[in-house]
Amino acid sequence: MYGFHKTNKKISLQKDPNVKNSLTQLRIDLAINLTERLLQKLDYKVTTDDNEMKFYFTNRSEIPTGFQKIFIMGVEDGKKKCDLSSEDYFSLISSEVSTMSNRMDTPTSTKNLIDTCVMFNLFHANVSSPARLSGRGEVSHNTKDAIFVVYNYVRLKTIVNTYQSKVEQNVYPPLPSIELTDYSLLSKDEEWGILLDHIVRFPQLVAEFSSKLETESKLHLHTLFTMLVVFSNQVSRYYRRVRILTEPKPHLIQIMFARLHLISACLTIYEILFECLNIIPPDSM
Secondary structure, eight states, X not given: OTXXXXXXXXXXXXXXXXXXXXXXXXXXXXXXXXXXXXXXXXXXXXXXXXXXXXXXXXXXXOOOTTOXXXXXXXXXXXXXXXXXXXXXXXXXXXXXXXXXXXXXXXXXXXXXXXXXXXXXXXXXXXXXXXXXXXXXXXXXXXXXXXXXXXXXXXXXXXXHHHHHHHHHTTSSOXXXXXXXXXXXXXXXXXXXXXXXXXXXXXHHHHHHHHHHHHHHOOOOHHHHHHHHHHHHHHHHHHHHHSOSSOOSOHHHHHHHHHHHHHXXXXXXXXXXXXXXXXXXXXXXX
């Protein structure tokens, strides 16, 4: 898979079973689940055996012998520890989603979007720092970011699907291979920003995640969520300023092909991270 350098290392992940706060427990549960998904994509063998690398996810100082600690802070409401239950927290995020987006196709799409917003809220900050709730009655910027990310993915997907539909209608010719595409036609700053800042750098970002975990016992899930937001901002500026699907004229077709390959690469980045972070985007928004 693009961006993932394979390894055959073995690693153990365990969580503290005695966490008392349900929201902290939720953050720990999601953190260990996402970490396992990412490590499995890197071909780590995640087991409960007595491996050389063993990590214990907890919000307490005590850990079992032989483990390295992944310290997970809870959720704070203002300056105080949040006493919401995980069920109440999901209800809070659900109301935020309803305020921001009421055009989901199905209840399943709505649930998936709520789950995505919960993760953006819990992992916008390093897990060693508390996740913070917005003021009551306000939609958090993390919920807005989550919806913005999946919206931009859906928008790019729509562009590609529209192109494919027009190929079937013989409006456009089929997309040539990468090798036969002239990328020198990509002359916009936004195009090279997407390519160099995100597509080329993506493998390094993934490598940094596993390296920080192995060498420093640091869990940098927040960098992946931050990357999705920054990436989506750049993608959004691009497709708003640049017309991807041009008229089917000979002098415009070649640059359209180059831009479609760029958009397809963006979709690949989205889909890889969505799979790793258990984000299920809607079909439309």
